[in-house]
Amino acid sequence: MKVSGFTFVRNAIRYNYPVVESIMSILPVCDEFIVAVGNSDDGTRELVASIGDPKIRIIDTVWDDSLRQGGQVLAQETDKAFDAISPDSTWAFYIQADEVVHEKFLPEIRAAMEKRAGDQFVEGFAFDYTHFWGSYQYTGDSRQWYRREVRIIRNDKQIRSWRDAQGFRKNGRKLKVARVNASVYHYGWVKPPELQQAKQQSFNRYWHSDNWIDKKIPKTDTYDYSGMNFLVPFKGTHPHVMAGRIASQNWSFNPSAAANRFSIKQAILHFIEKKTGWRIGEYRNYNILK
Secondary structure, three states: OOEEEEEEEOOOOOOOOOHHHHHHHHHHHOOEEEEEEOOOOOOHHHHHHOOOOOOEEEEEOOOOOOOOOOOHHHHHHHHHHHHOOOOOOOEEEEOOOOEEEOHHHHHHHHHHHHHHOOOOOOOEEEEEEEEEEOOOOEEEOOOOOOOEEEEEEEOOOOEEEEOOOOEEEEOOEEOEEEEEEEEEEEEEEOOOHHHHHHHHHHHHHHOOOHHHHHHHOOOOOOOOHHHOOOEEEOOOOOOHHHHHHHHOOOOOOOOOHHHHOOOHHHHHHHHHHHHHOOOOOOOOOOEEOO
């Protein structure tokens, strides 16, 4: 069994992406790692190269900035990295530049890939998600956050990145996947408020027009983190590769009282989910195998 990791990134330094930590977190279970580095002007390519691991292979790409609908360019860049992996790989382990996997999950992930390597009916693996918000001490715990997504796929080039690189599909249909007992830690909403705001102003160009951005994105220097409706303190441990980044946090974050209130409808749905594990009306871009 051979495993290829892959990801894409652009201007990671400017927008404070933990791409080095992301790559390093799954590198131990990968035999090679492809990084599609988009046309950056902040030293991102040098940053990735500085990891210095012979498993890593950088491919240089140019983003199509004219694609401004539905985040399509993100899927395009994902596919560029996927297409560059070795043809003899069994599995392709995808991770985005703001996602990190805790080292405690790696043995379970490796075992799952080995167990299913010869079972062609299994087209990938779905991971649970832990979404951090505002700081490294709080996570989102509501229906606003997706619970799972596919991050390991078969090395089958009929599989393509879907929509804004949310997940994957094969010839347009949802993948048949197994669940793996592991969680992806999503740090995309943990940045200094000024960098989070800069990211919103820039990144929304891949979904919306300038007119939409002018109307919807506040013209301010710092991001307002008070808009999340339910947060809980994080009681676990972070991946060890995140230690330096966490220690260097230089902004304060205090969730408002409003962040811990639901509407009546939200409260009922939240109660049902916590009691039964059933998220009513949940959208899934995959089919879980029994």
